[in-house]
Every structure is written in C-alpha cells, then in structure tokens.
Amino acid sequence: MFHKSVHAQIFQDYIHTVEFPSSPANLYDPIRYILSLSGKRIRPLLVSMGVELFDPSCVQASLPASAAIEYFHNFSLIHDDIMDKAPLRRGMETVHQKWNDSVAILSGDALLVKAYEELAKCPADKLGPLIRLFNRTALEVCEGQQYDMDFEQRDTVTQDEYINMIRLKTSVLLGCALQMGAIIGHADDTAQALLYEFGVNLGIAFQLQDDLLDVYGDPKTFGKQVGGDIIANKKTLLFIKLRALLQKADEAEFVHLLASDVEQEPKKVEKMKALYAKYDIQALAIDQKEKFTAIAYEKLRAIDVEESRKVALFALADALMIREQ
Template identity: 50%
Template sequence: MTEKSLAHALLIKLEDHITSHSFGESPLELYDPISYIMSLGGKRIRPLLSLLAYGLYSKNPEEILNQACAVEVFHNFTLMHDDIMDQAPLRRGKATVHEKWNANTAILSGDVMLVRAYDLLLGTAPSLLPEVLRLFNKTAVEVCEGQQFDMNFENRETVHEAEYLNMIQLKTAVLLGHALQLGAILAGAEKEDGQRLYDFGVNIGVGFQLKDDLLDVFADQAKFGKQVGGDIISNKKTFLLIKALELAEEKDADDLNYWLSQREFDKTEKVNAVRTLYEKLGIKSLTESKMEYYFKTGFEQLEAIHFTSQEYYNALQSLTQDLIHREK
C-alpha cells in the first residue's frame, strides 16, 4: 500500500466512524447543529495524525477511532464557538451554526460537543486514561488561551512577533501536537517519542499558520478558493503585517498606516497597495524563512523518533509534505 493510499484508507474509516456516531437525539435543536458542523467535512488532519502516530508503534489503528474522533469533535467545538466570537457567516462555504440557527443554540450545542469529546476518550485503558485526560485538558486550556490572545490583539495597536508566534502555537499548533502524542501514548510508545511527536506537530502547526498568512496575501486566486487579501482588508494582525509595521520607515510607514486607518476603501486597491508594500519590504521572504525554520525544526523531531512501521512513518511524512506544499 502506498503512503497516500494508507492515509486515504484511514480517512475513509474516520469518516464512516464520524457519520455513524450518534451525539444524541432529543431535542433536535440541540443535536442537529452538532451533526451539521461535523458533516461539513474538512481535511480531518488531527484525527488522521492520531491514527498515523498509533500505527508507528502498534497494529490496527482502528482500535482508537473513538479517541481520534475526540480530537476532531473538540476541534469542531472550538470552531463553532470561534465563529460566534468572530461573527463569521460562513464555515467551509456553508452557513455557520449561529447563522443557520442562533448564537444561543451554537453555544449550547458546542458545550455538548465538549462533553461528547470526553465520552469518546473514556474507552481508553484504565492505566492510560489519567494521562490521556490530563494532556487533553492541558491542550484544551491552551487553545482557549490562544483564542483569548487573538481577541486581545484586535484591540492593540502593537503586537510583537514573539507574542503572535506564541498565540498561533496555542490557538492552532498545540492541538496538532496533541493529536500525534495521543496516538503514540495509546500505542504504548516511549515517552520520549511521544514528546518528539508532540514537538513535531507543534512546529509544523506554527509553520502551517504562517503558510496560511502567506497564502492569504500571495496565493493564486484561481487556486486559493477564497478571496485573496482577506487579512489585509480586515487589518488582521498576521505575521506579515506585524513585520511590515516593524520594518516600514518614513513614506512606507505613512502609506501602511494610511491604509490601516481607512474605514471606507476599494478592497482591490487596498490589497494591491499593501501587497506592494510587503514586496518592497521583503515581507514575503521573511515569512518564508520563518516558516521554513519551523518546518525544519519539526522534521528534525520526527527524524529522531524510534518507530516500528516504516509504512506509517512514510505516510505521516507524505501527509505533512502535502500540507506544506499546498496552494490553498
């Protein structure tokens, strides 16, 4: 079986497991939104990482489908609540839960999803359950911390590079690391390997977010799948904007601040003007260098693990490389 066919076969099993799982039946107004957001798809990267990490050390990753899906349910719970906070109208091209129903329903349904995530972890062997719950709780708190930092940054004039990198590590990357570490723990891997896989996931996760920042500005519109320059239009404090504000001087600084201060503007004009400033300041290459640093650091951690299945190791590498080189 090739690396891609192995990951694809696991993905099919994940989808079947998620589709067949009942989160509850009555009242429908509570449970329909859960089924809805879970049916919107997505790449299912996090549970897939858990299954691949498990397969590095033990056979039959299907045995931990519940635990892998717990990570995905938790992830979608955070998306449901984040969409309310961001007042986002769309999620994966479809109406968000609070738009399709209402905010109160989305809050309550999200709360149930968190509880159901714990339910899915309860089949873990008693000897491993305390550690699994402790690490899950730690990760869940960190994701919330990252979201709060992100909201704090909206109202701050200055955000430093280190603060931003810490925020995206908490909000996005730690859950990728946890997904890998969870699979390793459940497979009985050595603690050091579990930690290396966690560090691999965190570094790769930070790199992925920097890639997203970069694609939002410099992607090919035909391939990107959404409006290029959305972060520029909304003045979102991404790595690119933070570095531009740090490096711009005199007229460049004046021009950048002009566009940041405008409340009414032509979107295309603003995107083109700010992108031109980024290019002049070398922001694209700076972002690529930072991104590559995190990817390189992550793969150094992966290369240091001791595994028993070359097939699963190759599949994990292939999946990660595909994500690194994506164009949307």
C-alpha cells in the same frame, strides 16, 4: 501501512456508530449538522498516523481518541464562529447563523462533553495521560482564541506573541492528536514528546504558510479571498514584520492604508503589497515558515523507530507544506 483514504473511511465508519439523541432537536441537530460539513478530518488522521508509527495493531483502539479530537475541533469552530460573527464555515451557514447564538453556545457545550465521552472510551490503562494531555491542550486552545481576540484590540503585537498565539490556537491540537496516537501505541515519553513537537512546529509552519497564501496565493486555488488579511488589517506575521522594519518615509502611507477600507482606497491590497515588496517581507516570512518546518522534520527524524514507518508522516508534512502557492 494504511492509505489516508482508508483511515478516513475507518474513522467515518466509527463516528457513524456514535448516536446522538433526536431530542431536544435544537441541541443535537446543530451537532449533526457541523459534523456533516466534515472538513478534511486531518486531526483524526494524525491520531491514526501517531498510532501506526509505533504500533499499527492499536489503530482500532484509537478511534475514540480520534473522535474526541474531531469533536473538540468542531466544538471550537462553533464557539469561535459566534465570537467572530462568521456567517459561513466550509461554504455553509455557521451554526449561530442557521439557528441562533444560544443554540450555538449550548450545542457547542454538548459537543465538548461528547468529546470527553469518547475520551472515556479509550484504553483504561492510558486514560490518565490521555485526559491530562487533552485537558492541557483544550485550555491552551481557549487561551489562543482569547489572545487572538485581545490582539485585535491592541495596537502592536510582537512576532513572538503572534507565533505563541497561533501555536496555542491551532498548533497544539495537532501535536495533541499525534501524541494521543503515540500514547495509545505504547510509545515512550521521549518519542511522545518528539512527535508532539513535530505536530506543533508543523502546525505553526502551516499557519505561516496560510498567512503567505492569503497575500501571494493563486486566487483560483486558494479558497479564501486573496488579500483578505490586508483588507481586514489582520496582524499576521507579514504585518508585524513590516511594521517592525518600516522607515519614517513610509509611515504615512502605511497609516493611510490601515485607516482606509477598499471603498476609500481601491488599491489597498496592491499598495500594501508594494510596501511588503520594498522590505522583502515575503522572503522574511518564508524564512520563518521554513524555520518551523525544519524543526518539525528534525523532531520526526529524531524519533527512534524504523525509518520506513515514518514515510507516511513525512509525506503528509510534504503535502501540507507544498500547497499551491
């Protein structure tokens, strides 16, 4: 079994072999730039771990699939950052900020095509299933991003709608990465489906944990501004649960907090947290997170391979789900 950092190195070595032309610079420089910001490379790791679960000898053959997933992820970051008007990504300027919107649109497009170029290098006998899975996932990620933008404009969003949105926007790509590994590792359909569901449910749990950390995380270790979702009135699971449970007596306070920015109401975060506490929202959200975590673990347990092979995936899931809280 490879160690995570070994996987990371093998993948890094592989994508350094992929050449991007020097010209036109405004098309390919932004691609080199976003890929150099690197991030955690969790998705390529999932592809490799998916392969290893079934056939460790196929890891090398899966590297183009890893690259395809990583390129797709970075393409979606470039375009999402335009739509979200985000100035920073991984602590550095976003592509549209450093260049401009047109450059970001077009270099994102080119990176999506490069993802398919990598996909086409995958083992020929697996190409059909890999492309179909990748296409379905790619469309779902677009749908998730659209729902996320739609929800900003809407007054109410249900818990099911929210879970479905985060499933599409972030979780299916994790499931896809794992299943692509499984396909290349010659897993049967049942095992593929279980591993996919492991990834999707883990992804949802991870996103719910992120919502929790945004409110209850340690400012020293969280990375983002704690309370940021509350300040922005983001319709997270906590927000949705509170609104659903809110009693008449607290409605005025809730509406006041939503209508106020931190200039007008410097205690906006504390006061919203007080409402959360009154309705026990943190515990309810933790319940949901644990529900999806449990489903994920159950799916992984149900896969019919030697238990020793699953150790790395259980360890990864544990590591992801017990981040500093």
